[in-house]
Amino acid sequence: MSLLAALMVVPAIASCQSPSEPTAEVTPDAEEQIAADPEVAAESSGDTIVDVAIANGSFDTLVAAVQAADLVETLSGEGPFTVFAPTDEAFAALPEGTLDTLLLPENQATLAQILTYHVLSGEVPSGEVTTGAVATVADEELEIVADESGVTVGGATVVTPDVEASNGIIHVIDTVLLPPSLDLSALE
DSSP states (O other): OOHHHHHHHHHHHHTTSOTTSOOOOOOHHHHHHHHHOHHHHHHTTSOOHHHHHHHHSSOHHHHHHHHHTTOHHHHTSSOOEEEEEEOHHHHHTSOTTHHHHHTSGGGHHHHHHHHHTTEEESOOOGGGOOSEEEEOTTSOEEEEEEETTEEEETTEEEEEEEEEETTEEEEEESSOOOOTTOOGGGOO
C-alpha cells in the first residue's frame, strides 16, 4: 500500500472515534506535501517507518502527530532510525486535552520535541539493547532497562520489539515518553 493511499484511509478511521477520544487525524496538507514532493514520495514508496506505522493500524495517533510535527519527511528518510512507537492506547492515556493541545499548530515545536525523544539515530534491534542511558534525536538521554523480564524505555514497556522497516526498526511501547526537560503545564 502506498503512503498516499494509506494516508487517505486514516481520516476515515479517525472519524470513527468516539467524542471522548482525542481527535487526531491526517490533514489534507500532509497528504498534499507527500504527493507534491517527489523526493518524499520516492522515499516513502518502500516500507519506511512511516509506511509501517500507517499499515499497522495501531498508530493512527502517532502518524497524525508525526504529520502535525512536520516529521514525515524525516522519518521517511534514509535513516537508519530506532523508533519507540507508542500505540493509540498510549496516546489516549495522556491527561485529557493534552493530545489535542499538542496537535495545535502553535505547539508544533513541543510536539516535535516529544516525538524525537522516541527516536534514536541508528538501528538497534532488541537483541542489541542494553541497560543504560542513550542519546535520542531530541538531544536528551533516555534510560533503557533490559533484563530477563523484558525491556523498558523511560518507564514504558516494549510490548512488541523488532518491527522491521526499510529505514530502521520500531519497538512498540505502551506509554508516551515525555522528555524530562518538558513542562506540559506551559502549553497553550
